[in-house]
Amino acid sequence: MDLKQKIIKTAYELFAEKGVEKTTVSEIIELAGSSKGGFYHHFKSKDEILEAxxxxxxxxxxxxxxxxxxxxxxxxxxxxxxxxxxxxxxxxxxxxxxxxxxxxxxxxxxxxxxxxxxxxxxxxxxxxxxxxxxxxxxxxxxxxxxxxxxxxxxxxxxxxxxxxxxxxxxxxxxxxxxxxxxxxxxxxxxxxxxxxxxxxxxxxxxxxxxxxxxxxxxxxxxx
The missing domain is CATH 1.10.357 (Tetracycline Repressor; domain 2)
Structure with missing residues (x-):
């Protein structure tokens, strides 16, 4: 699984557990094992990762x-x-x-x-x-x-x-x-x-x- 798919999978689990509004980009980055640069290389915002x-x-x-x-x-x-x-x-x-x-x-x-x-x-x-x-x-x-x-x-x-x-x-x-x-x-x-x-x-x-x-x-x- 590449970093982009890992971020998407992590975001989905967090969104499904806490809801979109209560999930932060920082949480997604941390649990996905990504850096800020790695995250923003693939996604510009939480809305964009929600769409993905x-x-x-x-x-x-x-x-x-x-x-x-x-x-x-x-x-x-x-x-x-x-x-x-x-x-x-x-x-x-x-x-x-x-x-x-x-x-x-x-x-x-x-x-x-x-x-x-x-x-x-x-x-x-x-x-x-x-x-x-x-x-x-x-x-x-x-x-x-x-x-x-x-x-x-x-x-x-x-x-x-x-x-x-x-x-x-x-x-x-x-x-x-x-x-x-x-x-x-x-x-x-x-x-x-x-x-x-x-x-x-x-x-x-x-x-x-x-x-x-x-x-x-x-x-x-x-x-």
């Missing part, structure tokens, strides 16, 4: 997307399904970090970094979907006239699904889960029909429900 800490999530996704796009053994349909599956799996892996993240983001003005995080997620995910749609067009699998618009729409649908999943994770009424399942079925229909498929070749329901159930188990102490 939270954007690690995006960096991990970008690397996963790159692996998907380089996969020559799967069809475009399989790769499209794999994108959603990898997002779901990553979110499952992060469930244990929720208590830390709750503390980390409990600072004044947190909406700014959260909005930027959402914007970056939308940007990189749209780019991944766009490349797969263009690949499908080239291979004659699709006939998408405006792949850039569809990629953007598709990403917003994915974000909507995960935003709605938060309500289901904490809901006690079974009706909420039932409505969520209907939403997933509707979204699958929408995505498949847009691509001209009469059956559900594009699948999101199973992966989304697995994420929700994993999160609910964790909340109930069953994880």
């Amino acid at each position: 800490t939270t954007m690690n999530y995006i960096n991990d996704l970008v690397m996963e997307y790159e692996r998907i796009l380089q996969d020559q053994d799967r069809t475009v349909i399989e790769l499209l399904n794999l994108v959603f599956l990898k997002i779901s799996e990553y979110k499952i892996d992060q469930i244990e970090e929720w208590p830390k993240m709750k503390i980390l983001f409990s600072f004044s003005g947190n909406h700014v970094i959260l909005r930027k995080l959402a914007e970056q997620f939308e940007l990189v995910t749209t780019d991944c979907y766009l490349k797969l749609f263009r690949k499908g067009n080239e291979e004659g699998i699709f006939e998408i006239k405006y792949p850039e618009f569809l990629a953007s729409l598709w990403t917003r649908e994915v974000m909507m699904v995960f935003n709605k999943s938060r309500e289901v994770i904490y809901a006690e009424q079974s009706e909420t889960l039932h409505n969520f399942e209907n939403l997933l079925h509707f979204t699958e229909n929408l995505l498949n029909q847009t691509l001209g498929f009469t059956s559900h070749k594009i699948k999101i329901k199973e992966a989304a429900l697995t994420y929700v159930q994993s999160a609910r188990n964790e909340q109930n102490g069953e994880g």
